[in-house]
Amino acid sequence: GAVVSQHPSRVICKSGTSVKIECRSLDFQATTMFWYRQFPKQSLMLMATSNEGSKATYEQGVEKDKFLINHASLTLSTLTVTSAHPEDSSFYICSAPANPNADEQFFGPGTRLTVL
Amino acid sequence: GENVEQHPSTLSVQEGDSAVIKCTYSDSASNYFPWYKQELGKRPQLIIDIRSNVGEKKDQRIAVTLNKTAKHFSLHITETQPEDSAVYFCAARALKLTFGQGTILTVHP
Numbered sequence: 001g002a003v004v005s006q007h008p009s010r011v012i013c014k015s016g017t018s019v020k021i022e023c024r025s026l027d028f029q030a031t032t033m034f035w036y037r038q039f040p041k042q043s044l045m046l047m048a049t050s051n052e053g054s055k056a057t058y059e060q061g062v063e064k065d066k067f068l069i070n071h072a073s074l075t076l077s078t079l080t081v082t083s084a085h086p087e088d089s090s091f092y093i094c095s096a097p098a099n100p101n102a103d104e105q106f107f108g109p110g111t112r113l114t115v116l
Numbered sequence: 117g118e119n120v121e122q123h124p125s126t127l128s129v130q131e132g133d134s135a136v137i138k139c140t141y142s143d144s145a146s147n148y149f150p151w152y153k154q155e156l157g158k159r160p161q162l163i164i165d166i167r168s169n170v171g172e173k174k175d176q177r178i179a180v181t182l183n184k185t186a187k188h189f190s191l192h193i194t195e196t197q198p199e200d201s202a203v204y205f206c207a208a209r210a211l212k213l214t215f216g217q218g219t220i221l222t223v224h225p
Contacts, residue, residue, distance in 0.1 A: 034212070034213070042217075042218075043205060043215045043216065043217050043218050044160065044205070044215045045215075046212055046213065046214070049212065091157075093159060093160075103148045103150075103165065103167070103209070104150070104162060104165065105150075105213065107159040107160050107161075108159060109158070109159050110157075110158070110159055112157070
């Protein structure tokens with residue numbers, strides 16, 4: 001299957017700082033990538049859909065100015081959590097379909113963000 | 117938007133028994149229904165999926181059934197093993213993937 005990587009796997013930052021998380025498709029091109037957030041013992045919640053070469057589509061209740069998404073190439077999408085606060089501490093996971101018509105999504109390994 | 121309900125939230129079985137997890141969805145346009153297994157701190161792993169033109173699919177010990185009329189689908193695991201212990205999520209997709217709340221499955225040796 002297709003491989004999606006994320007970096008970093010874990011990050012700890014101070015409140016008020018910004019953190020960038022990278023999501024890469026290693027062996028395929030992804031015109032669309034998805035960003036999810038998962039709080040402890042909860043389900044995955046879609047935050048936004050990242051579209052290569054255009055603006056991301058954000059889900060209701062997700063602040064686009066706080067969670068900046070850039071999808072500058074067909075293999076890389078980045079999520080920047082700006083002015084992070086402790087309530088942003090979560091597991092962030094990206095995913096991508098192997099091709100635009102595919103049903104199956106391939107998930108990255110996730111990034112554990114802890115904001116002190 | 118789509119709403120996916122999953123039950124039970126926890127399920128405890130003895131090794132060798134069967135486990136069944138059920139989900140309902142709200143959007144009749146949903147046409148793809150994957151099931152994921154997630155271990156602590158890891159990414160979700162696709163274990164089986166079904167499309168709306170199929171009523172049942174089986175892969176060794178795992179099977180999924182879909183009732184489009186009733187808008188529900190179920191995961192069946194037979195001959196459970198301790199290594200099946202994990203959190204299982206159902207999902208439904210119309211335009212985007214919506215996950216159920218998850219089921220913590222514990223298989224006791």
